Amino acid sequence: MSRRAAYNRPSASQQTTEHNVLETNHNSFSPPIRIVASRRRRRTVAARLRSGVLELLVPEWMPRAERERWAEEMRQRLERRMERARPSDDKLAARARALNDRHFGGRLRWTSIAFAEISHLWGSCTFTTGAIRIASRAAPLPDWVVDYLVVHELAHLEHSDHGPAFHELENRYPLTERARGYLMAIDHGAAKA
Ligand SMILES: [Zn+2]
Numbered sequence: 001m002s003r004r005a006a007y008n009r010p011s012a013s014q015q016t017t018e019h020n021v022l023e024t025n026h027n028s029f030s031p032p033i034r035i036v037a038s039r040r041r042r043r044t045v046a047a048r049l050r051s052g053v054l055e056l057l058v059p060e061w062m063p064r065a066e067r068e069r070w071a072e073e074m075r076q077r078l079e080r081r082m083e084r085a086r087p088s089d090d091k092l093a094a095r096a097r098a099l100n101d102r103h104f105g106g107r108l109r110w111t112s113i114a115f116a117e118i119s120h121l122w123g124s125c126t127f128t129t130g131a132i133r134i135a136s137r138a139a140p141l142p143d144w145v146v147d148y149l150v151v152h153e154l155a156h157l158e159h160s161d162h163g164p165a166f167h168e169l170e171n172r173y174p175l176t177e178r179a180r181g182y183l184m185a186i187d188h189g190a191a192k193a
Pocket residue numbers: 152156162
């Protein structure tokens with residue numbers, strides 16, 4: 001990959017700002033990168049995404065080539081993190097199969113499972129058609145919480161209500177209580193905001 005970079009001369013101020021324009025590649029995550037050199041920073045490099053700009057905080061002594069290498073490294077790390085957080089229906093389907101095997105002896109059958117833009121619920125299961133939807137906003141939550149949401153909707157394939165038989169199924173997932181608490185805290189926070 002070719003790179004074009006423009007650098008300011010080091011200034012006497014505490015912090016200098018440099019702009020590093022990476023070649024645009026539409027297939028990958030390539031935000032504008034701002035390199036901030038600091039005298040106070042001694043050894044470590046840090047990166048943060050601010051308003052769509054990847055800010056790289058580096059020690060002032062760090063040579064240009066090394067700064068560029070870190071910029072690329074941090075860009076890739078962020079790309080991987082975003083990739084993991086991206087809602088993936090394939091991954092969701094694979095987890096539903098694994099959870100079905102582990103907690104329900106593989107006996108449950110559904111017609112589709114996918115992330116969907118649902119704002120008022122965390123998930124839904126259409127009892128008659130066997131279609132399961134999980135709210136897209138749940139995708140960045142920890143895996144064990146998303147697993148609970150999937151188990152909950154899987155259990156609805158057998159019981160459309162929230163009666164004792166439903167809870168017996170749902171509680172086969174050992175982190176059910178914790179996940180419910182986790183989601184309640186989020187719902188509560190959203191209600192207050
Ligand atoms: Zn339910």
